[in-house]
Amino acid sequence: MIVITHLKWVFPYIGWYAETAYCHTPFGYSGIMVLWYSLCVGMPLFCGVLFAISSVPVGIKGLRDKQFPPKGFKVYKPTKIVTSWRAKVKSLGYTFGALLFVAVAIWGSFQVDSMPNEPESFDYSICESATLGHPSFESF
Structure with a gap:
């Protein structure tokens, strides 16, 4: 059960966050x-x-x-x-x-x-569409 939930929800979320980490400020931190x-x-x-x-x-x-x-x-x-x-x-x-x-x-x-801390050549247009590429958690 843990493997299925991680493959379906956790790992896609971590991958999405790692690709768009520069766009987020959780708890006010970079x-x-x-x-x-x-x-x-x-x-x-x-x-x-x-x-x-x-x-x-x-x-x-x-x-x-x-x-x-x-x-x-x-x-x-x-x-x-x-x-x-x-x-x-x-x-x-x-x-x-x-x-x-x-x-x-x-x-x-x-x-x-x-x-x-900051990428040398980062395309900040990803930040505008970051929520569009967010893995969905509603699909069961």
């Missing part, structure tokens, strides 16, 4: 800057949140139980339980793994300023 910030900062943060939701509780429980996989953690095949410093390293990796995505988002926030 449309191209919104596009750059969403790609370079928003996407890594979103992925980091998704990663953290699924991995941080496992890492914390592993640190508390001093073993990995933690007690009560379901595994798909017979798995050797790791204890000592190796369990601590694995648990810390699960706990702080989302920080990698945060680091990429911080790095991306500094890179956005060097991205092109």
